Amino acid sequence: MKPELCKVDQALGILVGKWKPIILLHLFNEGTQRFSELKRLMPEITQKMLTKQLRELEDEDIVNRVVYPQVPPKVEYSISAYGQSLQPVLAVMHEWGTNHASHIAKMKNDYVIGDSLVK
Amino acid sequence: MKPELCKVDQALGILVGKWKPIILLHLFNEGTQRFSELKRLMPEITQKMLTKQLRELEDEDIVNRVVYPQVPPKVEYSISAYGQSLQPVLAVMHEWGTNHASHIAKMKNDYVIGDSLVK
DNA sequence: CAGGATCCACGGTGATACTG
DNA sequence: CAGTATCACCGTGGATCCTG
Numbered sequence: 001m002k003p004e005l006c007k008v009d010q011a012l013g014i015l016v017g018k019w020k021p022i023i024l025l026h027l028f029n030e031g032t033q034r035f036s037e038l039k040r041l042m043p044e045i046t047q048k049m050l051t052k053q054l055r056e057l058e059d060e061d062i063v064n065r066v067v068y069p070q071v072p073p074k075v076e077y078s079i080s081a082y083g084q085s086l087q088p089v090l091a092v093m094h095e096w097g098t099n100h101a102s103h104i105a106k107m108k109n110d111y112v113i114g115d116s117l118v119k
Numbered sequence: 120m121k122p123e124l125c126k127v128d129q130a131l132g133i134l135v136g137k138w139k140p141i142i143l144l145h146l147f148n149e150g151t152q153r154f155s156e157l158k159r160l161m162p163e164i165t166q167k168m169l170t171k172q173l174r175e176l177e178d179e180d181i182v183n184r185v186v187y188p189q190v191p192p193k194v195e196y197s198i199s200a201y202g203q204s205l206q207p208v209l210a211v212m213h214e215w216g217t218n219h220a221s222h223i224a225k226m227k228n229d230y231v232i233g234d235s236l237v238k
Numbered sequence: 239c240a241g242g243a244t245c246c247a248c249g250g251t252g253a254t255a256c257t258g
Numbered sequence: 259c260a261g262t263a264t265c266a267c268c269g270t271g272g273a274t275c276c277t278g
Contacts (some may be wrong), residue, residue, distance in 0.1 A: 006144060006213075007212075007216035007217045007220065008209055009141075009216065010215075010216030010219050010220050011213075011219065012135065012140065012212070016131065016135060017250085018251070021128055021131065022125045022128075025127070034259085035260055039260095046252060046254095047261065047262095048251090048252080048253090048263090049250095049251070049252075050260095050261095051260080051261060051262085052251090060219075061222065061223070061226060067260095071258090072260080073258085073260050073261080074259075075260060075261090082222065086215070088215075089212060089215045090127055092207065093126075093208060093212075094125075094126045094130075095126075096130050096204065096205070096207075097127055097128065097130040097131075098126045098129070100130065100133070100179075101129050103180065104179065104180070136270085137270080137271070153240090154239075154240055154241080155240075158240095165274095166242095167241085167243095167272080167273090167274095168270095168271065171270095171271090190239090190278085191240080192241080192278085193239075193240085194239085194241090
Protein backbone atom coordinates (compact mmCIF):
# COMPACT_ATOMS: atom_id res chain seq x y z
CA MET A 1 0.00 0.00 0.00
CA LYS A 2 1.25 3.42 -0.87
CA PRO A 3 1.48 6.06 1.83
CA GLU A 4 -0.64 8.44 -0.22
CA LEU A 5 -3.57 6.11 0.20
CA CYS A 6 -3.55 6.35 3.97
CA LYS A 7 -6.36 8.72 4.85
CA VAL A 8 -4.80 9.50 8.20
CA ASP A 9 -2.23 11.44 6.21
CA GLN A 10 -5.01 13.62 4.85
CA ALA A 11 -5.87 14.80 8.34
CA LEU A 12 -2.22 14.99 9.29
CA GLY A 13 -1.48 17.12 6.27
CA ILE A 14 -3.72 19.96 7.28
CA LEU A 15 -2.63 19.87 10.93
CA VAL A 16 1.11 19.69 10.31
CA GLY A 17 2.83 23.00 10.60
CA LYS A 18 4.51 24.34 13.68
CA TRP A 19 1.74 26.83 14.46
CA LYS A 20 -1.42 25.36 12.97
CA PRO A 21 -2.80 23.58 16.04
CA ILE A 22 -2.33 26.63 18.22
CA ILE A 23 -3.86 28.91 15.62
CA LEU A 24 -6.89 26.65 15.36
CA LEU A 25 -7.10 26.51 19.14
CA HIS A 26 -7.30 30.27 19.35
CA LEU A 27 -9.86 30.56 16.58
CA PHE A 28 -11.99 27.85 18.17
CA ASN A 29 -11.74 29.33 21.65
CA GLU A 30 -11.73 33.05 21.02
CA GLY A 31 -13.71 33.09 17.80
CA THR A 32 -13.11 35.50 14.95
CA GLN A 33 -9.78 37.29 15.23
CA ARG A 34 -7.95 39.94 13.29
CA PHE A 35 -4.47 39.24 11.99
CA SER A 36 -2.91 41.49 14.60
CA GLU A 37 -4.95 39.90 17.37
CA LEU A 38 -3.66 36.45 16.44
CA LYS A 39 -0.17 37.87 16.33
CA ARG A 40 -0.60 39.25 19.83
CA LEU A 41 -1.90 35.89 21.07
CA MET A 42 1.25 34.23 19.70
CA PRO A 43 4.10 36.68 20.26
CA GLU A 44 6.75 34.21 19.08
CA ILE A 45 5.34 33.65 15.61
CA THR A 46 6.63 35.78 12.77
CA GLN A 47 4.29 37.63 10.43
CA LYS A 48 5.50 35.54 7.54
CA MET A 49 4.68 32.28 9.30
CA LEU A 50 1.30 33.49 10.55
CA THR A 51 0.38 34.53 7.02
CA LYS A 52 1.62 31.27 5.52
CA GLN A 53 -0.11 28.94 7.94
CA LEU A 54 -3.37 30.88 7.70
CA ARG A 55 -3.22 30.71 3.90
CA GLU A 56 -2.74 26.97 4.01
CA LEU A 57 -5.68 26.53 6.36
CA GLU A 58 -7.71 28.77 4.08
CA ASP A 59 -6.78 26.68 1.06
CA GLU A 60 -8.13 23.62 2.85
CA ASP A 61 -11.38 25.47 3.60
CA ILE A 62 -10.74 25.23 7.34
CA VAL A 63 -10.65 28.96 8.01
CA ASN A 64 -12.43 31.90 6.44
CA ARG A 65 -10.53 35.03 5.53
CA VAL A 66 -12.49 38.26 5.27
CA VAL A 67 -10.83 41.41 3.97
CA TYR A 68 -12.34 44.80 4.74
CA PRO A 69 -11.34 47.22 1.97
CA GLN A 70 -10.27 50.15 4.09
CA VAL A 71 -7.23 52.00 5.30
CA PRO A 72 -5.64 50.84 7.45
CA PRO A 73 -6.36 47.28 6.32
CA LYS A 74 -8.50 44.95 8.40
CA VAL A 75 -8.58 41.20 7.91
CA GLU A 76 -10.55 38.80 10.02
CA TYR A 77 -10.02 35.08 10.35
CA SER A 78 -12.48 32.52 11.65
CA ILE A 79 -13.20 28.80 11.58
CA SER A 80 -15.30 28.02 8.52
CA ALA A 81 -18.56 26.09 8.72
CA TYR A 82 -16.76 23.09 7.30
CA GLY A 83 -13.81 23.68 9.61
CA GLN A 84 -16.07 23.05 12.58
CA SER A 85 -15.92 19.38 11.66
CA LEU A 86 -12.31 19.41 12.82
CA GLN A 87 -13.33 20.10 16.39
CA PRO A 88 -13.94 16.44 17.39
CA VAL A 89 -10.66 15.44 15.75
CA LEU A 90 -8.73 18.06 17.70
CA ALA A 91 -10.58 17.11 20.87
CA VAL A 92 -9.56 13.45 20.58
CA MET A 93 -5.98 14.36 19.79
CA HIS A 94 -5.86 16.83 22.65
CA GLU A 95 -7.18 14.30 25.10
CA TRP A 96 -4.82 11.56 23.94
CA GLY A 97 -1.90 13.99 23.87
CA THR A 98 -2.56 15.11 27.42
CA ASN A 99 -2.58 11.54 28.65
CA HIS A 100 0.46 10.65 26.57
CA ALA A 101 2.56 13.39 28.16
CA SER A 102 1.94 11.96 31.61
CA HIS A 103 2.40 8.42 30.36
CA ILE A 104 5.88 9.18 29.05
CA ALA A 105 6.74 11.10 32.20
CA LYS A 106 5.69 8.13 34.29
CA MET A 107 7.75 5.73 32.15
CA LYS A 108 10.90 7.77 32.60
CA ASN A 109 10.19 8.11 36.30
CA ASP A 110 9.76 4.37 36.75
CA TYR A 111 13.03 3.80 34.98
CA VAL A 112 14.92 6.17 37.23
CA ILE A 113 13.45 4.64 40.37
CA GLY A 114 14.06 1.10 39.23
CA ASP A 115 17.60 1.89 38.19
CA SER A 116 18.37 4.13 41.13
CA LEU A 117 20.27 6.27 38.69
CA VAL A 118 19.53 9.62 37.11
CA LYS A 119 20.11 10.23 33.43
CA MET B 120 0.37 30.66 24.81
CA LYS B 121 3.42 28.77 23.72
CA PRO B 122 3.07 26.10 21.05
CA GLU B 123 4.72 23.53 23.30
CA LEU B 124 1.75 23.76 25.62
CA CYS B 125 -0.71 22.64 22.98
CA LYS B 126 -1.42 19.00 23.71
CA VAL B 127 -2.52 18.37 20.15
CA ASP B 128 1.15 18.70 19.28
CA GLN B 129 1.90 15.77 21.57
CA ALA B 130 -0.30 13.51 19.49
CA LEU B 131 0.94 15.09 16.28
CA GLY B 132 4.53 14.53 17.32
CA ILE B 133 4.26 10.77 17.46
CA LEU B 134 2.22 10.54 14.23
CA VAL B 135 4.37 12.84 12.14
CA GLY B 136 6.84 11.02 9.97
CA LYS B 137 6.30 10.10 6.38
CA TRP B 138 5.74 6.41 7.12
CA LYS B 139 4.40 6.26 10.66
CA PRO B 140 0.67 6.19 9.93
CA ILE B 141 1.06 3.46 7.35
CA ILE B 142 3.33 1.44 9.62
CA LEU B 143 0.79 1.68 12.41
CA LEU B 144 -1.97 0.76 10.01
CA HIS B 145 -0.18 -2.43 9.05
CA LEU B 146 0.61 -3.36 12.64
CA PHE B 147 -3.00 -2.73 13.67
CA ASN B 148 -4.45 -4.64 10.75
CA GLU B 149 -1.99 -7.47 10.23
CA GLY B 150 -0.76 -7.77 13.82
CA THR B 151 2.80 -8.68 14.75
CA GLN B 152 5.21 -8.38 11.84
CA ARG B 153 8.88 -9.04 11.27
CA PHE B 154 11.11 -6.28 9.95
CA SER B 155 11.30 -7.92 6.54
CA GLU B 156 7.55 -8.41 6.42
CA LEU B 157 6.94 -4.72 7.04
CA LYS B 158 9.50 -3.95 4.38
CA ARG B 159 7.65 -6.16 1.93
CA LEU B 160 4.35 -4.46 2.79
CA MET B 161 5.94 -1.11 2.00
CA PRO B 162 8.27 -1.66 -0.95
CA GLU B 163 9.07 2.03 -1.33
CA ILE B 164 10.43 2.60 2.16
CA THR B 165 14.17 2.29 2.71
CA GLN B 166 15.61 0.14 5.45
CA LYS B 167 17.02 3.19 7.13
CA MET B 168 13.65 4.91 7.27
CA LEU B 169 11.81 1.81 8.43
CA THR B 170 14.31 1.36 11.22
CA LYS B 171 14.19 5.01 12.21
CA GLN B 172 10.43 5.34 12.31
CA LEU B 173 10.04 2.09 14.21
CA ARG B 174 12.61 3.25 16.76
CA GLU B 175 10.76 6.49 17.29
CA LEU B 176 7.48 4.67 17.80
CA GLU B 177 9.24 2.34 20.19
CA ASP B 178 10.64 5.28 22.15
CA GLU B 179 7.11 6.56 22.61
CA ASP B 180 6.00 3.13 23.85
CA ILE B 181 3.62 2.74 20.91
CA VAL B 182 5.22 -0.38 19.44
CA ASN B 183 6.99 -3.32 21.02
CA ARG B 184 10.25 -4.58 19.59
CA VAL B 185 11.21 -8.18 20.30
CA VAL B 186 14.61 -9.48 19.28
CA TYR B 187 15.17 -13.21 18.94
CA PRO B 188 18.86 -13.95 19.59
CA GLN B 189 19.52 -16.25 16.67
CA VAL B 190 21.22 -16.43 13.32
CA PRO B 191 19.92 -15.12 11.04
CA PRO B 192 18.39 -12.37 13.18
CA LYS B 193 14.66 -12.18 13.76
CA VAL B 194 12.94 -9.08 15.09
CA GLU B 195 9.22 -8.74 15.57
CA TYR B 196 7.23 -5.54 15.90
CA SER B 197 3.75 -5.13 17.32
CA ILE B 198 1.43 -2.52 18.79
CA SER B 199 2.07 -2.26 22.53
CA ALA B 200 -0.70 -2.54 25.10
CA TYR B 201 -0.47 1.20 25.59
CA GLY B 202 -0.28 1.75 21.84
CA GLN B 203 -3.76 0.30 21.49
CA SER B 204 -5.03 3.58 22.94
CA LEU B 205 -4.05 5.20 19.66
CA GLN B 206 -6.62 3.21 17.74
CA PRO B 207 -9.57 5.58 18.37
CA VAL B 208 -7.38 8.56 17.50
CA LEU B 209 -6.35 7.02 14.20
CA ALA B 210 -9.94 6.00 13.51
CA VAL B 211 -11.21 9.56 13.94
CA MET B 212 -8.42 10.97 11.80
CA HIS B 213 -8.96 8.33 9.14
CA GLU B 214 -12.67 9.07 8.99
CA TRP B 215 -12.19 12.82 8.84
CA GLY B 216 -9.41 12.44 6.31
CA THR B 217 -11.55 10.32 4.04
CA ASN B 218 -14.32 12.90 4.09
CA HIS B 219 -11.88 15.75 3.65
CA ALA B 220 -10.46 14.28 0.47
CA SER B 221 -13.90 14.25 -1.14
CA HIS B 222 -14.74 17.67 0.28
CA ILE B 223 -11.73 19.26 -1.37
CA ALA B 224 -12.41 17.38 -4.61
CA LYS B 225 -15.96 18.70 -4.59
CA MET B 226 -14.79 22.26 -3.96
CA LYS B 227 -12.46 22.19 -6.90
CA ASN B 228 -15.13 20.62 -9.04
CA ASP B 229 -17.66 23.32 -8.12
CA TYR B 230 -15.13 25.95 -9.01
CA VAL B 231 -14.49 24.48 -12.43
CA ILE B 232 -18.19 24.19 -13.16
CA GLY B 233 -19.00 27.67 -11.91
CA ASP B 234 -16.16 29.19 -13.83
CA SER B 235 -16.59 27.05 -16.90
CA LEU B 236 -12.85 26.94 -17.07
CA VAL B 237 -10.33 24.24 -16.33
CA LYS B 238 -7.19 24.99 -14.31
C1' DC C 239 18.15 -10.70 8.27
C1' DA C 240 18.17 -6.48 10.40
C1' DG C 241 20.27 -3.02 10.78
C1' DG C 242 24.39 0.97 11.06
C1' DA C 243 27.19 4.73 8.78
C1' DT C 244 27.66 8.45 5.25
C1' DC C 245 26.63 11.81 2.19
C1' DC C 246 23.37 14.73 0.06
C1' DA C 247 18.97 17.19 -1.62
C1' DC C 248 15.06 19.55 -0.22
C1' DG C 249 11.56 21.98 2.24
C1' DG C 250 10.00 24.16 6.44
C1' DT C 251 11.08 27.71 9.52
C1' DG C 252 13.21 32.00 11.11
C1' DA C 253 15.37 36.90 10.86
C1' DT C 254 15.10 40.97 8.71
C1' DA C 255 13.76 44.64 5.70
C1' DC C 256 10.39 46.71 2.75
C1' DT C 257 5.34 48.21 1.07
C1' DG C 258 0.29 49.54 -0.31
C1' DC D 259 -2.30 46.98 9.52
C1' DA D 260 -1.38 43.15 6.99
C1' DG D 261 1.19 41.57 4.44
C1' DT D 262 5.60 40.42 0.62
C1' DA D 263 10.62 39.57 -0.51
C1' DT D 264 15.14 37.75 0.43
C1' DC D 265 18.59 35.13 2.65
C1' DA D 266 20.16 31.50 5.65
C1' DC D 267 19.82 27.52 8.69
C1' DC D 268 18.65 22.97 9.96
C1' DG D 269 16.15 18.66 10.32
C1' DT D 270 13.74 15.09 7.58
C1' DG D 271 14.07 11.90 4.27
C1' DG D 272 16.50 9.34 0.41
C1' DA D 273 20.51 6.72 -1.86
C1' DT D 274 24.15 3.88 -1.19
C1' DC D 275 27.42 0.92 0.96
C1' DC D 276 28.96 -1.83 4.91
C1' DT D 277 28.35 -5.53 8.92
C1' DG D 278 27.41 -9.10 12.90
